[in-house]
């Protein structure tokens with residue numbers, strides 16, 4: 001079956017009144033490129049080094065002057081034709097808050113966006129005459145949901161009557177929203193009325209960046225069913241679908257000025273976008289488990305990412321340095337999404353079609369005549385299409401016929417192991433089933449890690465004198481002895497790394513030297529708990545740092561990339577990788593690592609010894625600065641969960657970076673003070689925010705006076721750092 005990659009279109013919105021004019025983000029159309037040839041795409045000046053420009057090549061790029069019609073004609077209309085032919089098409093608008101997603105998808109009555117234009121195009125198609133000798137009957141229906149704080153609501157139903165809808169999977173593996181209404185529409189005008197009423201129900205709120213900011217993800221689905229009757233009476237039915245998705249924007253809570261209730265929304269938005277980034281990352285790295293189930297958004301969009309849909313990602317960009325960090329995240333997400341491959345199928349029944357017929361989801365077949373605009377909602381019927389839990393679980397653990405995406409390292413055997421461990425009584429809720437599955441996976445991973453450790457210990461016993469000593473001190477000495485030359489001083493300096501982390505470092509170093517890490521790690525990372533992933537990522541970062549200190553940039557790069565497998569959302573890590581890649585590619589020395597900027601006079605130690613101590617702390621804390629954060633040890637799991645949530649709440653953590661960006665040098669300069677705008681997002685309580693603001697002020701002063709500081713770490717204080725500080 002043919003594959004189709006997700007297409008990307010990038011659109012830069014015009015400056016809004018009050019926004020500063022600068023060239024930080026530019027649309028380039030066939031501009032001369034350094035290596036000859038021409039470049040079309042988006043160019044962004046590196047926030048940390050004005051002499052570098054990141055280039056993101058895209059064939060479809062729209063600058064601030066581009067019209068809604070231009071985007072529709074070039075990128076959307078061809079997809080309408082495809083959907084009409086019986087294929088599922090998903091178009092989603094993605095970008096930071098206030099970047100123009102709703103403007104692009106919805107538009108205004110005077111300047112309609114993608115959605116009204118698609119509807120108009122569908123009705124134009126239904127009115128066009130069929131081929132000679134045939135008759136054609138077209139039916140179009142709409143459904144419309146919003147995902148608000150990870151709950152699904154039907155926007156075609158008045159909110160007070162709209163329950164949270166469950167997301168289900170049918171026997172064919174198709175994910176659908178159970179009980180969702182699907183309203184037939186007879187004309188573009190009828191659609192306008194339904195759409196206007198439904199859109200007014202969408203959760204919208206004011207933030208500092210957008211007076212009408214979407215607080216939910218909205219997915220409008222247009223289902224088309226075209227029945228063609230040939231002269232001999234033979235009939236074919238083609239059913240296509242257009243999912244038009246207006247995602248809520250990732251939010252930097254420093255810029256949005258969100259109050260606590262907005263922050264709760266923001267948290268849900270950023271979390272689901274983070275999962276979206278993880279899904280794309282998992283698809284790109286060929287992971288055996290794609291985390292679709294980690295959010296309703298990704299579960300519902302499953303078909304669009306790695307499924308049977310044709311996809312278009314409209315990447316909305318806000319102009320200027322203020323949004324530059326988010327713009328880079330958006331573009332890197334786009335670069336990664338560009339590599340996601342789908343396998344579209346044509347949904348056609350009857351006749352002599354040579355295409356495979358795939359069963360459409362039950363809801364889209366309903367074409368319910370809905371009384372929702374006219375009569376009492378109590379009379380509405382919501383057919384339950386919920387499969388029996390036991391059946392779903394058996395598919396989940398590999399018993400079904402090819403419908404399961406879930407597997408753990410080692411596939412079949414693991415599935416067997418899981419199957420044997422828990423029986424699922426009928427009548428369990430979805431949440432209970434999920435919880436059981438998580439427990440089983442965790443248990444299985446733990447078992448495997450223990451097995452692996454036992455094997456390692458066995459091997460060590462075989463090859464040399466026993467390293468099993470009673471005291472932790474002696475263990476440490478053994479490790480230092482076993483380290484490759486040049487690394488022992490590193491571990492000495494890293495006194496604050498706990499015993500477990502040191503063991504990991506050693507283990508990872510050995511694995512790396514043996515060159516057997518990569519493929520296995522890809523699968524391990526799939527199944528490790530978030531806490532374990534973070535610990536492993538942190539170990540890799542510390543090791544990478546050691547190699548970069550020795551000047552082994554290539555090895556350091558490799559190790560940083562491995563760290564990324566475990567912590568794919570870590571923005572600072574991605575930035576580090578980009579910087580080293582650039583240094584390696586251009587044969588340059590790697591820049592000094594980012595300094596932790598401290599307020600003058602606070603915690604700063606004088607003299608050479610003080611400086612050295614400070615430097616050591618910086619080295620030891622790099623893993624934490626990389627946001628591979630958290631306290632150490634078994635008792636720290638809660639803390640790490642908190643840190644993980646905090647990290648996912650920052651808009652910057654929400655996206656998976658890719659490395660499609662091409663870096664070039666320019667001679668442009670910019671003010672270092674402006675970095676404070678890009679310094680990253682933090683999701684803070686009011687008390688924490690007050691502290692952060694105080695720190696941020698101090699930081700700006702330091703930046704002005706320390707010209708060599710190019711890197712500003714997140715200002716938000718982290719509990720793990722405080723804990724380390726207390727131990728020092």
Ligand SMILES: Nc1ncnc2c1ncn2[C@@H]1O[C@H](COP(=O)(O)OP(=O)(O)OP(=O)(O)O)[C@@H](O)[C@H]1O
Nearest residue numbers: 013014097098099100101102103210213214248249
């Ligand atoms: N291409 C454009 N031309 C003119 N105005 C635009 C354009 N794109 C966006 N805008 C304006 O920018 C503002 C923010 O746009 P919009 O609400 O579409 O952003 P958004 O990405 O949907 O934000 P959020 O995620 O907060 O909902 C609006 O006032 C909108 O009218």
